[in-house]
Amino acid sequence: MQSLVLGATGIVGDYIVQHPLLSGEKPFALSRSPPEDPRRARWVSGDLAHPAALKYAPECLDPNIS
Numbered sequence: 001m002q003s004l005v006l007g008a009t010g011i012v013g014d015y016i017v018q019h020p021l022l023s024g025e026k027p028f029a030l031s032r033s034p035p036e037d038p039r040r041a042r043w044v045s046g047d048l049a050h051p052a053a054l055k056y057a058p059e060c061l062d063p064n065i066s
Helices: 011-022 051-056
Strands: 004-006 028-031 042-045
Touching (some): 011 028
């Protein structure tokens, strides 16, 4: 399973990115601002106010909200 974390550099998103890392997964992460440590995830720069940002989300992602 691959994870996509939206708002990954925010207070909550930064916390959420840590969970897949603990299980050995390198998640995909979308954020408007650059990350402090870009090695933690596969980063995509974008804003959800502009849906075109999601065109870079890999097709291998399977929607699963948990």
